[in-house]
Amino acid sequence: MEKRPFNDVSYEQFLNEEKLMGSKCQKCGALFVPPRPICIKCYANEMEWIETKGNGKLVAFTCIAIGPPFMIKEGYDRTHPYVSGVVELEEGARVVARIEGVDGSKPESIKIGIPLRVEFLHRGKANNLTTFLAFKPLDL
C-alpha cells in the first residue's frame, strides 16, 4: 500500500509520475484531490491514497492574456493567451488545472461541460523538474 504522507510534496511527486492522486477517508469514503491530511467531513484519522481515472468535465475557465513570468517563459502573451480552468473529476472532486488543446484566443469556442482527459506537462530539467496538471478535450 502507498505509504507517502498526504501532502503537496507527495501530490507533486505523483504528478511527476503521471498519476493524479487524492486521499480517501477510510471511514466515510470522502475523496480529496489534491490530498488532505485530515478528513474534513468526519474527522477520522485513517486516509488512503486513491488514483483517479483522470476523466473529468470543464466547470469554469478563463483565457489569460497577462500571465505570471513562468507562463510568459512558455511563450504565452497578450496575443497567445493560455487557458486555466476548474475541472470536475468523474470521482466527484474538483481540481484547478491548465486546459490544453483549446484556443485561448477564441474563448467562445470553449464550452463549459465538455469532457476532458488528464495530461501531465513536464517542465524544467533533471534536478529542477516540475510537472503541471493539465486537461485536454477528450475528442482531441
Added chain:
Amino acid sequence: MQGRRKLGRGVALVGAGMSKFDVFRDKDSKHLFAEAFKEMLLTVDKGIDPRDIDALYLGNFTNDFFVHQGHWGPIMSDLLGITPKPATRTEGACASSALAFREGVFAIASGFYDVVLVGGVEEMSKRSTEEVTDGLAMAASPYEATAGFTFPGVFGATATAYFVKYGANREHLMNVTIKSHNNARLNPKAQFNVSIRDIMNSRIERAKSKRQTIPAWRDEKEFLRDPKANPVVAWPMYLYDCCPISDGASCVLLVGEEIAKKFTDDPLYVVGIGQGSGKGLHAKEDLTYFEATRHAAQEAYELSGFKPEDVQIAEVHDCFSIAEIIHLEDLGFFKPGEGYKAVEEGLTRLDGPKPINTSGGLKCKGHPVGATGTGQLVEIWKQLRGEAGKRQVPIKDLRIGATHSLGGTGGTCTFTILERR
C-alpha cells in the same frame, strides 16, 4: 437595535482620512500614510492630540516583496511620533486593513485601549504589471498559482460559472463599470475620476488632433466592446473589468463609545462587524458565491440586529466587475442570480435606492490593496455625515452604511456596519 451578539464596549469612529489613490513615482509608503494621517487629524471635529493614541493597527500586503521591506508597524508609529505605543501589522491580502480595523475594534471593545489608530498602505506602481500580477497571485491558493491562474483569471473563471448558472453575460458586467466611472467622476481622490463618456470624448479629440480615424462608438458599451479600447486581460475579464494598480494610504480613528463626544458631536458607531474565511477555487462546491462573505455578513447582521434591507449605502470589494455583482447577492442586498439585474435596472446607482460604491469603488477610486479596507470606511464616513460633496447620495434620513472587503480569491472577507445616531 440590539443583535444576538454583543461587543463588551461600544466603539465609535471619530475621524477618517486618505491620500489620493493613484500612481505616484515620487511618493513612498511613509509619505502616503502621513498624508492620510494628516487628513484624518483634520476630520476630528474637536481635535485629537496624537500622543493620546494608544495603539496602531496597520494593514499591508505587498511591501515585503514590492518594496523589499518588512515590519511596517513600527516604521509607521515612528513616522507619526507615537512610539513607544504598540504598532501591529495585519495581513489578509486585499482585506489587510479591514483586518486592522477589526483588531482595533476588539482592542477597544475589550476595554484595553481607548483611542486606536487603524489604517493601511500599499505601494505597488513602481513594479511592472507582470511583477504585480505575479506578486498578487501569492494571495491565491498554491494550486491556483501553479495552474496559471492570476487574480483576473480567478474572477474570469468565476464569471463563466456565474454566466452559465444565471444567464448573465459580459454586457451586464459593463453596467458595473459604467456606474463606477460615473461615481468616480465626482470623487477627486479617485485614480480615474472620469466617466467612460469622458474617456471616449478625450480619445476622439486626440484622434482628431492627430488626424487619425475617428472612432465611431455610439455609446459606452460600444466603447467597452472595442478590443482596441478595452483589451482582454483574462477572458471574460477585460481591462475595464479590472481594478488598477495603485499607491495609497488611508486611516480612521476609533475610540470607546462613552468618550466619543469628546472628539466630535457626530461620531459613527460600529454596530456590526464580521469576518469569514473561504476555501480555494477547486474546493468550492459552487463558484458563484463566496462563503467567507456570507459568513462575515451573518456575523455583522447578528451583532447589529440590522437586516440587509436596513443598510442604505455600501462600499463593496469590486476588484473585478463580476465580484461586485456577487457581493450584492452574498450580502443579502439582492437574491442569488438577481445582482446583475439590479445593477442593470440602476438600483445601485448614486441616485438609486441602494447606492453601491459611491466612491467609484476599487475599479475607479483605485486599489492600493492594504489601504482599501479603511479607504472604504472613509467613504461611508463622508456619506453618513453628509460630507461627500457632489457625490452625496440623495437619501433622506441616511444613517446606516456598510463596507465589505475581500482578500485573495475569497479566502478572507469582512463586513462592517456603521450607524450615525
